[in-house]
Amino acid sequence: MKSNLLKKHAKSFYWASFFLSNKTLDKCSSLYNFCRTLDDIVDDSNYLNIKKEIFLSFKKDFENKNLDNQIIKDMWSIIDSENISKRIIIDLFDGVETDLKEKVVINSKKDLLVYSYRVAGTVGLMMSKILKVKNKESLKGAIDLGIAMQLTNIARDVCEDKTRNRQYINHDFSSIRAIINESQTFYEKSFKSISSIPIKSRFAVIVARRVYRKINDYILKQKNIDNYNKAGKIYVPVFEKVVQTFLSIFDFIKLLFIKNLNYDNQLNHNILEQDINLNERI
Numbered sequence: 001m002k003s004n005l006l007k008k009h010a011k012s013f014y015w016a017s018f019f020l021s022n023k024t025l026d027k028c029s030s031l032y033n034f035c036r037t038l039d040d041i042v043d044d045s046n047y048l049n050i051k052k053e054i055f056l057s058f059k060k061d062f063e064n065k066n067l068d069n070q071i072i073k074d075m076w077s078i079i080d081s082e083n084i085s086k087r088i089i090i091d092l093f094d095g096v097e098t099d100l101k102e103k104v105v106i107n108s109k110k111d112l113l114v115y116s117y118r119v120a121g122t123v124g125l126m127m128s129k130i131l132k133v134k135n136k137e138s139l140k141g142a143i144d145l146g147i148a149m150q151l152t153n154i155a156r157d158v159c160e161d162k163t164r165n166r167q168y169i170n171h172d173f174s175s176i177r178a179i180i181n182e183s184q185t186f187y188e189k190s191f192k193s194i195s196s197i198p199i200k201s202r203f204a205v206i207v208a209r210r211v212y213r214k215i216n217d218y219i220l221k222q223k224n225i226d227n228y229n230k231a232g233k234i235y236v237p238v239f240e241k242v243v244q245t246f247l248s249i250f251d252f253i254k255l256l257f258i259k260n261l262n263y264d265n266q267l268n269h270n271i272l273e274q275d276i277n278l279n280e281r282i
Contacts, residue, residue, distance in 0.1 A: 012208060012211045012212045012215070012235075012236060012241075013032070013208055013212075015207065015208075015211060015241050015245075016204045016205070016207040016208035016211065017029075017204065018204075019201075019203045019204035019207060020201055020204045021200060021201070024130065024131065024201055027078055027081075027082075027130045028127065028130060030071075030074035030075060030077070030078055031075070031078060031123070031126055031127065031130065033071050033074070034071055034072075034074070034075040035092070035123055037058070037071050038055075038058070038092070038093070038096045039096070041054050041055050041058060041096075042055065042096055042099045042100055043164070048100065048101075048102060051100060052100050055096070055097065055100060058072075059093050062075070062076075062089070062093075075089075078126075078130065082126075082129040082130055083129070084126055084129050085280070085281055087280060087281055088122050088125055088126060088281050089122070089126075091117070091118045091122050091276065091281070092118060092119065092122045092123070094118050095115055095117075095118025095119035095122070096118075096119060098115055098118070098119075099164075099166060102165065103165045103166075103167075104165065104166040104167065104168075105167045106167070106168045106169075109271065110271050110274060110275075112154075112168060112169075113147065113268060113271055113272055114272060114275050114276065115168070116146075116147045116150040116151060116154075117143060117146070117147055117272055117276060119150060120146040120147060120149055120150035120153075121143040121144075121146040121147045121150070122143075122146065122281075123146050124142040124143055124144075124145045124146025124147070124149075125139060125142050125143050125146065125281060125282070127142065127146075127205075128142035128197070131197050131198065131201045131205070132197075132198050132201075133196050133197055134196070135193075135196040135261060136279075136282050137193065137196075137261045137262070137263040138193040138194075138195075138196035138197070138261060139193075139282045140193070140263050140265070140269065140278065140282065141189065141190045141191075141192065141193020141194070141263065141265075142190070142193060143269075143278065144186045144187075144189045144190040144193070144265055144268075145186070145187070145190035145193075145205075145209060147183075147186045148183045148184075148186035148187040148190060148212075148213070149183075149212050151179050151180070151182055151183035151186065152180070152183050152212060152213070152215050152216055152219075154168045154169060154179055155169075155176050155179045155180050155183070155216065155219050156215060156219055156233070156234050157233075158171050158176060158228075159171075159228075159229060160233070171225070172225055173222075173223075173224050173225040173228060176219065176225075176228065177220065180216045180219060180220060183213075183216060184213075184216070185265070185268070186265070186268070187209065187213050189263075189264065189265035189268075190209065191209075191251075191255075192255070192258055192261055193261065193263075194206060194209070194251075194255055195255040195256075195258040195261065196261065202252065202255065203248065203252055206248040206251045206252055206255070207244065207245050207248045210244040210245075210247060210248050210251065211236055211240075211241050211244045211245075212236075214236045214240060214244055215234060215235070215236055218234050218235075218236060219234055222234075
């Protein structure tokens with residue numbers, strides 16, 4: 001099944017996927033498999049020059065619509081059926097390619113937000129297209145949720161990234177706390193946009209948002225860099241996922257009362273707009 005990679009590598013998303021229809025889950029799994037394939041290319045233990053060759057070959061196969069590759073075939077099927085701009089996928093390739101260097105160092109908020117948009121905001125945007133979101137303000141919120149989750153990833157994976165010679169933030173707990181605070185802004189700004197997701201798929205996104213955001217709390221529970229270094233990969237335990245799923249019911253009810261959606265994270269999107277024309281993607 002297409003959801004096998006989702007089950008193996010994306011536990012929070014797999015938990016939320018139980019609330020999607022089989023047809024929608026199939027498309028989301030195809031999107032995840034495509035993104036996971038790109039991630040695996042850059043995270044593989046191969047020499048850098050070999051990874052670059054594999055990456056460029058995969059990108060060329062995608063651009064040339066090599067339908068002999070099932071993952072690419074499934075992705076193009078989604079692009080065509082959901083009317084997804086190819087520019088979004090190229091943004092994703094650009095973000096992944098950022099990591100194909102001997103040493104990756106990000107030194108500014110703008111570079112961090114652009115990177116997070118490319119590797120995750122794009123995924124949030126494509127997911128929303130799959131979920132049949134039409135409202136442009138909501139699509140901006142979908143980008144925010146993707147960025148929020150990526151910032152959580154960065155906060156969680158500082159040790160792992162260090163072994164790969166990647167530094168998105170400094171390896172100290174104050175920097176980890178700061179990036180978590182930054183992610184909270186994007187989680188908050190994304191909330192109202194979920195009201196534009198059709199009812200049948202809405203609860204799954206609410207649950208995914210809550211469960212993934214909870215990772216932040218488990219990171220902060222480490223309290224200092226020594227505990228953080230010893231903790232390994234931090235996950236949300238099953239009991240907590242159940243609690244967050246229950247609390248998602250109240251979020252679902254709140255969203256039923258949202259009538260007017262006024263996007264209000266323009267300050268951060270203005271930073272992104274220095275490099276990315278978001279309206280062109282949406």
